[in-house]
Amino acid sequence: MDPSKPVAVKELRGRVVRGIYGKGTKSEREAVFIDTGSKRYLLRRKSGPAYGDRQLDRYVGHLVSCSGFLSGTTLLADAIQEAE
Amino acid sequence: MEDKVIVTNRGALTAKYGPAGFAKIKTAITALMAADNTRGLKARLVYLDDAAAMKKLGAVAVKSSKDIRGAKKAIDGVHKALRPDYLMILGSLDVVPHQDLTNPTFGAGEDDDKFAFGDLPYACDEPYAKDPAKFVGPTRVVGRLPDLTGADEPSHLLRLLKFATNWKGRPAKDYEDYFGITAAVWEGSTSLSLDNIFGNHKTLRIAPPKGPSHPGTDLDGLMQFINCHGALASPEFYGQKGNSFPTSLTTQHVDGKIKEGAIAAVECCFGGELYNSDLLGIDMPICQSYLRQGAYGYLGSTTIAYGPADGNGAADLICQYFLLYVLGGASIGRATLLARQDFVANASQMDPVDLKTLAQFCLYGDPSIHPVKTRHAAQAPKDADASETARFRRGESRAKAKQTGDFLQATKPTASKRDTGHRVAPRAKATLARIAAASGLRRTETFLPFKVKNAPTAPPGKTKKLATAPSRYYLTIGRPKKSKGAKEPYRVAVIAKEVGGRIVDYCVYHER
Numbered sequence A: 001m002d003p004s005k006p007v008a009v010k011e012l013r014g015r016v017v018r019g020i021y022g023k024g025t026k027s028e029r030e031a032v033f034i035d036t037g038s039k040r041y042l043l044r045r046k047s048g049p050a051y052g053d054r055q056l057d058r059y060v061g062h063l064v065s066c067s068g069f070l071s072g073t074t075l076l077a078d079a080i081q082e083a084e
Numbered sequence B: 001m002e003d004k005v006i007v008t009n010r011g012a013l014t015a016k017y018g019p020a021g022f023a024k025i026k027t028a029i030t031a032l033m034a035a036d037n038t039r040g041l042k043a044r045l046v047y048l049d050d051a052a053a054m055k056k057l058g059a060v061a062v063k064s065s066k067d068i069r070g071a072k073k074a075i076d077g078v079h080k081a082l083r084p085d086y087l088m089i090l091g092s093l094d095v096v097p098h099q100d101l102t103n104p105t106f107g108a109g110e111d112d113d114k115f116a117f118g119d120l121p122y123a124c125d126e127p128y129a130k131d132p133a134k135f136v137g138p139t140r141v142v143g144r145l146p147d148l149t150g151a152d153e154p155s156h157l158l159r160l161l162k163f164a165t166n167w168k169g170r171p172a173k174d175y176e177d178y179f180g181i182t183a184a185v186w187e188g189s190t191s192l193s194l195d196n197i198f199g200n201h202k203t204l205r206i207a208p209p210k211g212p213s214h215p216g217t218d219l220d221g222l223m224q225f226i227n228c229h230g231a232l233a234s235p236e237f238y239g240q241k242g243n244s245f246p247t248s249l250t251t252q253h254v255d256g257k258i259k260e261g262a263i264a265a266v267e268c269c270f271g272g273e274l275y276n277s278d279l280l281g282i283d284m285p286i287c288q289s290y291l292r293q294g295a296y297g298y299l300g301s302t303t304i305a306y307g308p309a310d311g312n313g314a315a316d317l318i319c320q321y322f323l324l325y326v327l328g329g330a331s332i333g334r335a336t337l338l339a340r341q342d343f344v345a346n347a348s349q350m351d352p353v354d355l356k357t358l359a360q361f362c363l364y365g366d367p368s369i370h371p372v373k374t375r376h377a378a379q380a381p382k383d384a385d386a387s388e389t390a391r392f393r394r395g396e397s398r399a400k401a402k403q404t405g406d407f408l409q410a411t412k413p414t415a416s417k418r419d420t421g422h423r424v425a426p427r428a429k430a431t432l433a434r435i436a437a438a439s440g441l442r443r444t445e446t447f448l449p450f451k452v453k454n455a456p457t458a459p460p461g462k463t464k465k466l467a468t469a470p471s472r473y474y475l476t477i478g479r480p481k482k483s484k485g486a487k488e489p490y491r492v493a494v495i496a497k498e499v500g501g502r503i504v505d506y507c508v509y510h511e512r
Helices: A054-059 B010-038 B051-056 B068-082 B155-165 B184-198 B286-292 B315-327 B332-345 B352-360 B386-411 B426-438
Strands: A007-021 A029-035 A040-045 A063-071 A074-082 B004-008 B043-047 B086-090 B099-102 B115-118 B142-145 B178-183 B205-207 B223-227 B236-238 B247-250 B263-266 B297-301 B361-364 B414-418 B448-453 B472-478 B492-499 B502-510
Touching: A007 A040, A029 A054, A040 A054, A054 A074, B004 B010, B004 B068, B010 B043, B010 B155, B043 B051, B043 B068, B051 B068, B068 B086, B068 B099, B086 B332, B115 B352, B142 B155, B142 B332, B155 B286, B178 B184, B178 B247, B184 B205, B184 B223, B184 B315, B223 B315, B263 B286, B263 B315, B286 B297, B297 B315, B297 B332, B315 B332, B315 B352, B315 B361, B332 B352, B332 B361, B332 B386, B352 B361, B352 B414, B426 B472, B426 B492, B426 B502
Parallel strands: A040 A074, B004 B043, B004 B086, B086 B142, B142 B361, B178 B205, B178 B223, B223 B263, B263 B297
Antiparallel strands: A007 A029, A007 A063, A029 A040, A063 A074, B099 B115, B236 B247, B297 B361, B414 B448, B448 B472, B472 B492, B492 B502
């Protein structure tokens, strides 16, 4: 993926799960991911903090639909909606 | 002969800003070169996409601003033809791309950076390659003055060019005051770094509780050392205490607080990522905010960075070396070159973490700026041309850097390639299991083997000596077992060294 050009996504569906990001690095932390079945992306709200965003907790375990941008392995979400 | 060469892509700048915007940039570059001339530097602008001009230099023009291999080849051609003392890349990664070095630690734990993007290869004589082990011998003084990725009006770049045009060196005492901030969990490591650079850590801010607002004159220090968390495409850095990660510094909170002439060394993950804030609709990167306010130099990482919690290693070291050379009077470009060379020279071998660190740290700023005024030990006669003397001294310095870089490239053992077909000898396997257990990990933890290139072998003869470098590294990253009632422990990275089928040494890095 071209790092200068994040890719816009609409209604990307997946299940929200908790996991460890950046094991063994300076970025290591418990984080929230969206698992699409074929890929797993770090889930962030564009308007929220990159670390410890408690607003994401309510989606954990749920199937959601997200719109926003994919940048590397991170999904920066403008909108997150529960899909079930 | 040119002392300084500015390289950029005219087509990419025109596509971003239109002919009128490009004309303003061209005027600003002309002013910068005129100012350089009064400082005794003969500067030249080269458009990497100008086929005719590149042909005259014996170089190959780039066909696209996205062509990473082509950009390396073009810059190599320009450097070979003109041999400048300073090479300045003008523009962000959508004008002249970062190089795409593979990340040797990708997949070893959960480091999901496939590439360690950066400008290191532009500072090396080796041709284009993705293997970071090919670039452990940097020889060139290189820096990047970035515009905003994805921008469509040039005011940001014009502002940066103006600061580069009007820069002034200051007495060393002006750079004695520093702003240092650390995530609380890394207080030990950052204190040590500040002690090494400034001889004290008395004003170190610890986050939390410090940040994100830094009142009054807190951010006034012309030297800045930042060791916090960062994230991809984020205008925020974060502190850490336990499982709490409050913001420690943000683009909004530094606005209006950075003094002209500041120099920042930033260890944070993604602290030097030039993300497209326009497209994402978020604040500009912190690094760009620093430059916009007149910071002369910013050393930061494009991707996930590494460092120990208490001692110093990886990102700590390259940042320290950079600031020390700036304090000693080097230009920010030469400080970066020497920091890179010291980082390689001081490592016994370049293990996968070292290679990623070297690849990912980039200098943003005009590399010819000398923030700290110093006196030269040698003296020029009164009738000597000052610019000729300065040129001669730079020539000496670059020749020495070239010797050092070539030596490092030829001799430094590196471990960038996974040794995929390797079967671990039973004896080594048993030792690794014991090391894992001693580190609090499962005995069955999987260690990934890395072949060491350039490792000197033990000399033959009756006096059998052990080799002076390992033939293979083993790397694993895992979380120690939790004892009853204790907090979730931090993860550890274990790197073990093998010689002749036996594990002879190992090191445990604690997570950040």
